[in-house]
Amino acid sequence: MRDAGKQASKPLRLALVYTPGIALTDAQAMLIDRLSASGEFRLVGKLAGQKPTAMQRPPFPLRWVLAAERYIMRRRIAAYDTAAATDRLAELSEISHDSARPAYDVALALSDSTLAQEQLQQARVGEVSVTYEGSATPDWIGTCRTVFTAPNVRVDIVLRAAGKSSGRTLRRAAYNPKPGAVLTGAFVAEKTVLLLLRTLKDLQSNPDLSQDAAEPLPPGAPSGYADLLPYLASFLSTACERLARRLPGKLARPNPTWRIMSGASDPTDITLRDAWDLPNNAYFMADPFLFEHDGETWIFYEAMGPNDSNGWIEAARLGEGTLSPSVVALKRPYHLSYPYVFRDGNDIFMLPETQQQMRLEVWKAKTFPTEWELHATAFEGEYLADSSLFRAEDGQCWLLTNLSDHYAFQDHSSELYLFAVDGPDLTTIVPHPQNPVVIGSDVARNAGSVIRTEARIFRPSQNNSFGVYGYGLNIMEITRLDPVAYEERLVRTFTPKDKPGSIGLHHLHMLRDRYVIDWCTTTPDR
Structure with missing residues (x-):
């Protein structure tokens, strides 16, 4: 990443394809x-x-199934008003192909239509397009099998330059699939706007970003007859499972619930099999923080x-594998979670998640740990989750x-934002120029506050894969943090395989060498 003094000052000139x-x-x-x-x-x-060379279309029965699914799901996808954008596109003038000098910086492909090589000569950088699991369109007709068999749907932002037969991936992100191909396609298409x-x-x-580009994903083969029955079975199974959770009384399947385990280790050497389960002080216990x-x-x-x-x-x-009887620390008429408690100076603060209020709230302890007063609010009218x-x-x-x-699609798992602030007063809030600093359902969402060692700093993050919220945990190491750039790398990953009997892991907090992690089970009486 170039430093602030070398950043371009002129707007990037875009031509829409x-x-x-x-x-x-x-x-x-x-x-x-x-x-x-x-x-x-x-x-x-x-x-x-x-238009690209026509790909083999899926068989009619599969196209009929997806068409029926679109009809069923049409009310679950809020329609966007396209009038202003349609007028804006109509107002733009057609760019002539006969100019020998660059007329714009980047050609941005809106769909699967792309430029010919002679047209690319006019783009100073090249043409930017999107592929979804290697496909040029997000309708999932050709890739619907990934909705139930792959951990995530992968999206590439591809740059194709003049004289190059193939493109290079500038950015890649993974998004958690929704129940069904239609919802997944609409969700990922919306998320791709921010990625673009x-x-x-x-x-x-x-402008030299393309020099570090990677190979794009190869295009996937269209689904065939062999994919129809497995797709239908998976879709119906998911629908029945969700319906069963809404049934009354004994007919209902047990809802997943969360428990807490604890152990002692270095953040890079945690072994969940060595942790011990804490007593169940409540039916549901999640988002643990130590203080x-x-x-x-x-x-x-x-x-x-x-x-x-x-x-x-x-x-x-x-204590050592024990918990005293719990006390209610904070209860409001709206939902509270993620109780990040920290000390700033001589005061103790709590930064709970309050997205139901559409704002960020900071609470200050009057009498620890049961009496708190509202200290500050920020981000009025916005949906925030898991802040620290x-x-x-x-x-x-x-x-x-x-x-x-x-x-x-309201989604908190796909983008991480960073702000420079003055402290818990939140009177000064400056967004980082790289926002969102992390993109992707498998790494972006916070799973606890940062962990410091003598020379390193780590960020726990959620791994929301296989269509499961809180499927697994990551430990990311923050390698650069300043007003210009934010960089991190994956150090550790935990999945349910690391905790026998669990179906999910989604939060980690450490106090020196002591850690707490919540884990999901379908047996609440365990």
Whole structure:
């Protein structure tokens, strides 16, 4: 990443590659609206692209199944108003092909139509397009098998330059599939808007980004007759499972619930088989955080009963495999979770998740641990999840949070945002220029506050794969953090295989060498 002094000051000039006569999709319209509203990009014209060589179509029965699925799911996908983007595209002038000099920086392919080689000569950088599991369109007709068999749906942002027969991947992200091909296609198409904007922003600040590009995913073969019955079986199984959870009384399947285990280890050497399960002080115990006060170790966690819709925060003293009786630390008329408790100066604060209130709340302890007063609020009207504050070595305070920048699909697992703040007062909030700093359902969502050792800093993150929220845990090492760049790398991954009897792991917190992790089970009386 180039330093701040070398960042480009001029907006990136974009030409939109479109398919004449084809209406814009919701995601395409959203992208055009975002580009038009941003000062980092300038739409200079449009070009009619060439349709790719026709791929083999799936058999009619599978196309009929997906068409029926689209009809059933149409009310679950909020429609986006495409009128403004359609007018904006119509207003753009057609770019002539006879110019020998670059007329724009990047050609942005809105669909599977792309530029011919002679057209690419006019693009200073090249043509940027999107592939979904190697396919040029997100309709999932050719890749619906991935919805139930692959851990995630992979999306590539591909750059194709003049004189090159194939493209190179600038960015790749993985997204957690939804129940069914139609919902997954619409969800991933919406999420790709942010991925594209982030990639274009990178090109705007660093035109040499393409030099580090990777090989794109190979195109997948279209689904055939052999995929029809497995797809139907998986879709119906998922639908029946969700229905069973809503049935009353003894007919209902047991809902998954969360428990907490504890152990002692270095963050890079945790072995879950050595951990011990803590007593069940509540029916549902999740998002555990450790805090030391007056020589005692406390554990704060989200608590719920079997029939509760809103969670609250409980606290208990933690011993060697034991818990004291819990006390209610904070309870509100709305849902509370992720009770990150920290000390700043002489004061103790809690930063619970309060997305139901559409804002971030900071609570200050009056009488620890049961009396708290509202200290500050921020991000009014926005959906935030799993937020945490920490100070860097230079004293700068940072806020890591999962914002849901969405239209049809509210999702907190796919993007991580970073802000420079003044501390728990939250009177000064400066967004990081690389926001969102991490993209992808398998790595982006916070799974606890940062973990510090003498020379390293780690961020626990959720691995939301196989269509399962809280499927697994990652430990990411933050390798660069400053006002210009944020970088991290994967160090460890935990899955249910590491904890026999579990179906999910999704939160980790450490206090020195002591850790707590929550894990999911379908046997609440365990």
